[in-house]
Amino acid sequence: MSDSSTSGELVTSLRALLAGLAPGDRLPSSRELIQRYRVGPGTVSRAIATLAAEGAVVTRPGSGTFVAPRVARSQDDAPDTSWQAVALAGRDFDPAHAVEASHPLPEGGITMAGGYLHETLQPTRALGAALARAARRPDAWHRAPTAGLAPLRAIFARQAGSTVSPEDVLVTGGGQGALSMLFRAIAAPGSPILMESPTYAGALAAARAAGLRPVPVPMDEDGIRPELLADAFAMTGARLLYCQPTFHNPTGTVLAPVRRGQIIDVARAAGAFLIEDDFARHLGHGRPVPPALVTDDRHGTVVHLTSLTKPASPSLRIGAVIARGPVMRRLMGMRYVDDFFIARPLQEAAVELVSTPAWERHLQALSTALRERCAVLAEALAREVPGWTLTRVPAGGLHLWVQLPPGCHDSAMADAARAHGVAVNSGSRYFPAEPTDAYLRLGFAAAASTAELAEGARCLGTAARAVGCGTG
Template sequence: MKNDSSGASLAEALRVEIRALRPGARLPSSRALMERHRVSPVTVTRAIGQLAAEGLVVTRPGSGAFVAERPRPRADPPDFGWQAVALGDRTVDASTVRELVSPVPDGMIRLSGGYLHASLQPSRALATAMGRAARRPDAWEAPPPAGLAGLRTWFARATGPDLTPDDVTVTGGGQQSLATVLRALLPPGSPLLVESPTYPGVLALARMIGLQPVPVPVDTDGLRPDLLAEAFGVTGARAVYCQPTLHNPTGAVMPSQRRERVLAVARAAGAFVVEDDYARHFVAEPVPPPLVTADTEGRVVHIASLTKVTAPSVRIAGVIARGPVAERIRSAQLVTDFFPARPLQEAVLELVGAPGWTRHLAAVRTALTARRDALLTAVARELGAAPRRPSGGLHAWVPLPAGTDDRAVAEAAARAGVRVSAGRPYFPAEADGPYARLSWGAAASEAEIAEGVRRLAGVLP
């Protein structure tokens, strides 16, 4: 058996044994456990450590491991009623975000979420880089508040030729970047213009910190400048959130001319543009450069995350901003989060600087292109639908038959063994119709994608 699986098996066997023993009883020695279960000393140590962390055993150096005292059951359940009064009527709705990041049960096909399947992640390279980073003499010291100089340099060069390391703040991933940036830009109660539909994580976040999301419709080219100007005029908003490249969920790519118009509208309104460039590494066809590269006034705050193109726990991103807003963002992160862990920054810097990085990007693009085509083919065959063909990315925005309850469809699909995302949570206000967002990046294979779409078709009216 492999160390991980044998360690889990040994821990489970010992849990069963512990339930039959009295507190204070001594567990078999490490040597006895090794012989009985045919495992290594490292596996025994890991299993005992896990049980100690769970409070099931206590270890005494030189004596062994003993069954811990069991907590006495409470006579009455605790009364948390007072909290309802203290907390008031403010809620935090994380239901959509939770669905996007939660693992699926065994046997369920995942056509939702925004992370790569494990087979597409650079796991070996990450493990090597993390091991080296952890062994550096200063690995556990505090990094510079704005991030490691080399990592800031990499983000600047990867984004545009006129950007400098001083423009970059290294943050703890895209979602944390959004929280820091929005808090820095807008006080509670402010309107925030957002695309409609848009990334539901920004809607949940904005509402949690007291902002008011205001919808601005998109078309096949992304955010509509005419309605953006109208929304600025009506609300007096001072910021707009948008995803010009491979918009989530529609997959739209904003053409260069429209990007210029969006910047012009923001300039006329005296407002910031928060550019979420989450999918730049997933483009399969040429796309215009980021908005921030055409901005000469510090109007664009650019967020570039490395999480989606690597692995879910690589919570590293770069926020690019210029002028006083850069210092405010940097200060906001320092006050709320201090800084991302130095070993993770060191590991990411080694990863993106290695020759294998470009090979990883190329392999991911190739795999995602094949999976995109497999999903669109299956959607046409099984659903009779023809959604937009995105020029990369991770998602397709699939219209459902008129009158369909997309949330009920998503629930029925889960019961049929496939997880999809209902379209309704992507709209900040009323939806313009029923949709499902289908993702191809998290599925195990093209065959699995086809089977997932077949299962979805089976629950549609």
């Protein structure tokens, strides 16, 4: 059992204990708790710290831990925040675009929603060791340079390719914040942004929050279509394209080699920036991953974005933007205005993590695990819901993109899936404009195991039949 789950269990037990005590009562001593619950002293102090942070107990050094006074909040005490609706009306922002309505999954539910690795796929031990080594550095808590630590910039430059230099790299706090910064830096509110259709829902949310107008550009099995991209630039006058050439989220598509130069040329002819979201560089399923598009660029057209959260852990919020020319100076300025720099201990930990042989071993094991999970889910779906169309078995990434039979609604199907214990993402939120058809995005990385994925597919089959979505 992991340490955090032991301390979580102790918190639950202590909450039950507190329910039977009165405010001001003293809790058993740490020694008694250690004996009674058969846990270590560290677990007890972590559990007490959690309860103290919640305000359930107060600790008095030298005298012990006591049940905190209970603060009763009556209906009359509830703050009246209705004035905020008026005050905020001047700033257009629809949180519904950003947050997918999420109802809690029933106990024991299976998740195929979201886009991060299950904890058993994360390099938890290597992350812990890297953070510990980083914390021991004497300068760990010093201020970091605005652009990021030099060794980390060098690592991201090497990863992107031989034409990229460390001076082109700006370290960011993961990919999402970087996207938001890029959209704000490059395009004025009200202006168009071209996006593949479908595209990453978080990018759509960030674009809308920056006041941009997403304009869809159709894709086919080879990625974004260059001739329609040229039309979209001509029609809208857009100066910005957001795309994911490698293992596109949600479809898993890889941009065809012949199109790589074409889309850079089209963007360059339009005098536009092309943001390459390379979130899945380390999520290939075994075959060589195509080089980053930024390595084909000679004129500062491509602004590249990558992140360590996907192959490591959602909380390793370290990523990088690669850009050349005045846009980089502007991004540095925005970094300074937004938050000065990215927390140094996390940057140090990232350097420690990716510089060890354990990182390469982790990436190889991850690649094998993702390939296996992807195949298991694809096979299970073909068996359990033969009426659904799997658009492709991707060679990388974390998701399958499935088309539902005619007449099915994605959100009704997603609701039915949840009622049968499986969380999935409905497809319409990935479209910049009207969805072309009904789709679901099914993740194979967040579930606990391949067995859970097979069971999830079985539940999806039952749910699909219940709402008449099982057959074509």
